[in-house]
Amino acid sequence: MPSGGEEKWVLPAHDKLPKGKKLMLIILDGWGEQIADQFNAIAVATTPIMDHLKTTAPERWRLLKAHGPAVGLPTEDDMGNSEVGHNALGAGRIFKQGAALVDMALETGSIYEGEGFKYLKEAQPNGTLHLLGLLSDGGVHSRYNQLQALLKGCADQGFKKIRVHVLTDGRDVREGSSLDYVTTLEHDLEELRKRGVDARIASGGGRMAVTMDRYENDWGVVKRGWDAQVLGEAPHQFKSCLEALKTLKENDPKLNDQYYPPFVIVDDEGKPVGPIVDGDALITFNFRADRMVMAAKAFEFEDFDKFDRVRVPKIKYAGMLEYDAEIKLPKHYLVAPPHIGETSGEYLVHNGVRTFACSETVKFGHVTFVWNGNRSGQFSETLEEYVEIPSDQGISFNVKPEMKAIAIAEKACEALHSGKWDQVRVNLPNGDMVGHTGDLDATIVGCTVVDKAIQLMLEATEKVGGIFLITADHGNAEDMVKRNSKTGEPMKDKKGNYQILTAHTCAPVPIAIGGPGLLKGAQFRTDLPTAGLANVAATFINLLGFEAPKDYEPSLIEVVE
Numbered sequence: 001m002p003s004g005g006e007e008k009w010v011l012p013a014h015d016k017l018p019k020g021k022k023l024m025l026i027i028l029d030g031w032g033e034q035i036a037d038q039f040n041a042i043a044v045a046t047t048p049i050m051d052h053l054k055t056t057a058p059e060r061w062r063l064l065k066a067h068g069p070a071v072g073l074p075t076e077d078d079m080g081n082s083e084v085g086h087n088a089l090g091a092g093r094i095f096k097q098g099a100a101l102v103d104m105a106l107e108t109g110s111i112y113e114g115e116g117f118k119y120l121k122e123a124q125p126n127g128t129l130h131l132l133g134l135l136s137d138g139g140v141h142s143r144y145n146q147l148q149a150l151l152k153g154c155a156d157q158g159f160k161k162i163r164v165h166v167l168t169d170g171r172d173v174r175e176g177s178s179l180d181y182v183t184t185l186e187h188d189l190e191e192l193r194k195r196g197v198d199a200r201i202a203s204g205g206g207r208m209a210v211t212m213d214r215y216e217n218d219w220g221v222v223k224r225g226w227d228a229q230v231l232g233e234a235p236h237q238f239k240s241c242l243e244a245l246k247t248l249k250e251n252d253p254k255l256n257d258q259y260y261p262p263f264v265i266v267d268d269e270g271k272p273v274g275p276i277v278d279g280d281a282l283i284t285f286n287f288r289a290d291r292m293v294m295a296a297k298a299f300e301f302e303d304f305d306k307f308d309r310v311r312v313p314k315i316k317y318a319g320m321l322e323y324d325a326e327i328k329l330p331k332h333y334l335v336a337p338p339h340i341g342e343t344s345g346e347y348l349v350h351n352g353v354r355t356f357a358c359s360e361t362v363k364f365g366h367v368t369f370v371w372n373g374n375r376s377g378q379f380s381e382t383l384e385e386y387v388e389i390p391s392d393q394g395i396s397f398n399v400k401p402e403m404k405a406i407a408i409a410e411k412a413c414e415a416l417h418s419g420k421w422d423q424v425r426v427n428l429p430n431g432d433m434v435g436h437t438g439d440l441d442a443t444i445v446g447c448t449v450v451d452k453a454i455q456l457m458l459e460a461t462e463k464v465g466g467i468f469l470i471t472a473d474h475g476n477a478e479d480m481v482k483r484n485s486k487t488g489e490p491m492k493d494k495k496g497n498y499q500i501l502t503a504h505t506c507a508p509v510p511i512a513i514g515g516p517g518l519l520k521g522a523q524f525r526t527d528l529p530t531a532g533l534a535n536v537a538a539t540f541i542n543l544l545g546f547e548a549p550k551d552y553e554p555s556l557i558e559v560v561e
């Protein structure tokens with residue numbers, strides 16, 4: 001019976017599917033389904049297991065939507081991403097996500113009426129307002145038109161001095177596009193200067209080298225940002241951001257937007273134009289949590305021992321959203337995040353289901369924190385165990401495309417064989433993390449290793465008489481080139497080179513079920529053609545022998561006689 005005692009958590013037994021079958025739940029990060037050509041790293045990779053599942057049991061293999069409104073994003077043009085994907089997978093429902101919530105708050109102006117913005121205004125009239133975040137149209141962590149609107153709105157709301165601390169992208173958008181975004185930003189800041197607002201870029205750096213680390217993989221990334229944004233110290237000083245990007249790229253032509261080293265913008269006397277100091281206000285304008293949580297801790301925590309902050313300015317700090325609902329970080333924010341409660345993890349714990357979750361650092365939080373509705377911690381110390389395998393640090397993953405896939409698989413097999421867990425859940429990051437490097441050959445290697453890891457876990461599932469469910473959180477590796485949106489033809493740049501795509505896609509993702517524990521006659525329904533990731537939770541709750549919560553998106557399976 002449910003430990004929580006509350007009736008609302010009771011999940012009735014499924015009328016046909018039995019309890020007690022061990023479930024191996026595998027999330028392939030960045031693994032979509034696309035036309036099989038030379039730029040589809042998954043199609044080119046050696047993936048006998050995934051091929052076998054697709055071809056031998058069509059009633060147990062299908063596609064799911066993993067982008068746009070199906071995962072709570074504003075439009076069908078919005079590519080999927082890990083945050084919205086794992087939210088949907090774990091919560092079994094579709095929640096309007098950060099991108100859409102901020103759009104609405106900016107359109108209605110409510111963003112300036114909330115407690116968060118009022119708190120920032122306490123820094124007026126003398127405090128500088130600082131804006132820190134990803135300069136990009138990707139819509140995964142931030143979107144430029146939101147920064148643009150926020151700049152105007154903050155000037156309207158009386159901030160007289162504004163400084164922008166830029167993180168360049170090149171991961172969710174075309175490599176090299178940072179120059180365009182900075183040019184546009186400089187134009188928008190010029191418009192503010194014409195209105196008498198002292199508005200400038202104050203520092204910069206690439207998102208993978210500066211500030212935007214996650215899951216505490218490398219605090220050095222956050223420190224480099226802190227030194228440039230707060231202390232005004234960095235290995236490079238320039239008079240303008242454009243000059244910085246151009247010079248740094250001339251010095252190292254292979255440098256890509258994701259990895260620009262930190263730099264500080266200085267005036268004619270060599271003085272930083274905008275370090276964050278006492279009495280200032282700060283907004284981190286990324287709406288997505290995972291790559292802002294560490295910086296938020298550095299700006300907000302009194303006691304902080306991850307690196308020497310040297311000087312901790314007394315500022316009014318607000319996040320675009322609250323980034324961690326469990327620890328209430330940051331305390332002040334402009335837009336309330338989606339309240340994602342009653343997730344599958346919480347239901348399963350209340351019904352006595354024991355869960356083991358594992359991945360390597362770079363995706364560990366996806367398969368725990370994000371899966372549980374952007375909440376840190378476990379629902380139960382006895383019924384759950386989350387295991388993190390340390391990721392390689394300080395490298396671009398095309399250097400070691402196998403990553404820790406086999407180690408994750410071995411951990412999962414051990415957990416399955418231990419008999420201590422009813423559900424073993426893993427995320428295999430290779431398709432996505434290597435896909436983001438844009439290195440096609442390395443991504444092919446990464447996907448080949450993923451298939452090997454799946455093989456190990458399916459063999460273990462076989463041995464324990466269990467069930468497997470394999471799916472993905474969004475596309476990436478299945479398309480590594482920019483295509484003509486009409487013809488689908490790969491596009492070349494002016495020099496005749498193919499334009500490599502490092503970003504996610506809007507492709508559907510596969511889902512496959514099977515294993516000796518799966519009841520004969522259990523198969524995918526054919527009456528849910530537009531089903532998406534939010535239908536997966538009801539599906540695995542059924543496979544564990546329970547009816548799903550009434551308000552969850554419907555289960556994908558039926559049992560035919």
Ligand SMILES: O=C(O)[C@@H](CO)OP(=O)(O)O
Pocket residue numbers: 029030080081082083140141171172291432
């Ligand atoms: O790396 C990330 O932060 C995003 C891309 O910006 O990828 P994912 O959503 O797969 O984590």
Ligand SMILES: [Mn+2]
Pocket residue numbers: 029030081082083085432473474
């Ligand atoms: Mn992902």
Ligand SMILES: [Mn+2]
Pocket residue numbers: 030082432433436476504
């Ligand atoms: Mn990704």
